Amino acid sequence: MKNLVIVESPTKARTIGRFLGADFEVIASMGHIYDLPKSTLGVDTQHNFDPQYELVKDKKKTIDTLKKAAKTADRIILATDLDREGEAIAYHIAQNLGKKDAERIVFHEITKEAIDEALASPKKINQDLVDAQTARRVLDRLVGYKLSPILWQKVRRGLSAGRVQSVALRLIVEREREIEKFRKENYWTIIVSLSTTNKQRLTAKKSEISSERLEVGGTPFDLTEIKGEKIEINEKLDLYDGQYKFTKTTIDTEKRAKEIEADLASQGDALRGYVVSDVLKKETRRTPPPPYTTSTLQQDAARRMGLSGKRTMQLAQKLYEEGYITYHRTDSVSMAEAARKQMADYVKKEFGEKYLSTKPRYYKATQKNAQEAHEAIRPTKASIQHEAVSAELGPQFGRLYELIWRRAIATQMADAITESTSVLVDAGKGAYTLKANGSVLVFEGFLKINPYALEDKRLPDFIAKESLDFISALSEAHESLPPPRYNDASIIKTLEEKGIGRPSTYATIISTIESRGYIEREEGKFKPTSVGFAVNDFLVANFSSVDDIPFTALMEDELDAVANGTKKWVPVVEEFYTPFEKLLNGMKDVARVKIAVEETDEDCPECKKGNLVIRTGRFGRFLSCGRFPDCKFTKPLVQETNLTCPKCGDGASPPSLRSGVSGRGKIVIKKTRRGRKFYGCSNYPACTFAAWKLEDIKKEQPAPEVQPNA
């Protein structure tokens, strides 16, 4: 007797195979086996949106294996993921094998107990869930394959649009517009240094206080209120979630700042009017953050290791295959109870009871459309350290594993406790209020292994009602900052929050809009190109009902209704397609879009009639004659550095001796065919010097030339 169990991933197949023993054969489908055809629409819009599914090309071998195993199996058990994609995969496999009533099991964690329990009560395939997936697939196909050709007609060939990528592009374009619109504001803050007058107390406590600042410059206090009115300094800049806010402050001219500065100084001298009005102490607790999901792992790997989403997933894939971590494409923060307990035991053993969370910590999904087919990303064994992973797979793998390990283990550790102190000072009897904040870590708790940049800022022991000595009042000029551009971390975070894309696609969304030439990376931040602006503006102007966040949210609600059985999938698709088709039909009369060019002062060396302009092509920005197509001159746009080429630019051999070389070569920034940045010589191809890293060239720089009479 032989039972066939079908899952999606080969690693999962191996694990389950171990639990089930010799009576079971476990085979992986490697994802979807049926899909819409690649080169045609594959959806019959005239007849109930009938999807023309076909076998996925490179799945032939997998399907043969499945068929062969199914022939001799007594039981066929479909154990694909429990979300709507998994249900569709199960359904397609059942169809392909001709076993429509095959058993369907689902489990939330890969443990022997969970699988045995699922096997004891098999179910049937949930057709409503399958239908929800069909609707999702058909909608995405209709949007993508109907909209993209419009772009080929109206903008440029080879471009693409889609429910997900177009929204991601729109976010980046809209942020760029905010940056263009931004006008900086100047504002001033005022810091008053005060010291305690009670010198005796100071000496007695000196060893405990151990603050150099105290003796030299006093304690810095911020001016927070003038005559009872709060000074709003509300500049919140969070590079990771892109949240930004600036409110104008009351001290918005230098003149005003200097007046206040002088007034504060006189309060100090004449009235000795600095009195501690209150000392507030508060104990605050910080709880550890939840374990990683795909999104949060990619965000942290980008921030802390500078990795792209794509690279993070490559590393995680290997860690998963080698058995170090749980599955890396997940939106769940829950953990198997056995694993949680193992981590808690580890904490108790390694750090002691004190560091263990008083209650076991469980985490729940906060994302609205989380499907939770898998666990959170966590180490499979709490005892395996990152050094072992580094030794086995390499340092980058080790570092990523370390992030995952720390984050997961920390979830079972105690809260960190800090004592924060606020000292309020009244100056000039109600004229000004000053404030100093301090905070001291009382107990590190989970911070022991998951450290944040948490700096102790210890304040001297101020006593309410005591008078303080004035040392100085200094105004400081500030400029408000423009909203930040998106980077790998912040765009992934935003996409997930808005319910755009899935864990298996976050990294590829960015790759797609980058490879289409819609955005460019500049020091890790995303900037739209002229093509990106053109495509986005065209879509927003003509298809705003598809190209926005509410559309995805609405779609998810509708798909849920299909999955619940309260709506049928065909009317849901129809409800969307009818108005969409109208928009498509109205496209005939819409004019072609012009892609913006950037003017330069350089004359065209070929026709001598026009100026060169910067255009965005398939491979990025380049220079061409503004009179195109009358003049076809082009040349690459190179970004120069201030370094000279170590091979032909060192002056060792005079330029005249080197054929084809015009003077000393400069180092210029170039890109390989695959898009990787490198540094080459401006005299290429006469000089073929090239390097990956700027530092390698810097070492070989000649001494700067001495200017005579300078």
Next chain:
DNA sequence: CAGTGAGCGAGCTTCCGCTTGACTT
């Protein structure tokens, strides 16, 4: 480790989400 690209118009491009392996750095 690298010189293209826009437009013309043969025949072609294009979506999202599930999975790895065959490529390369």
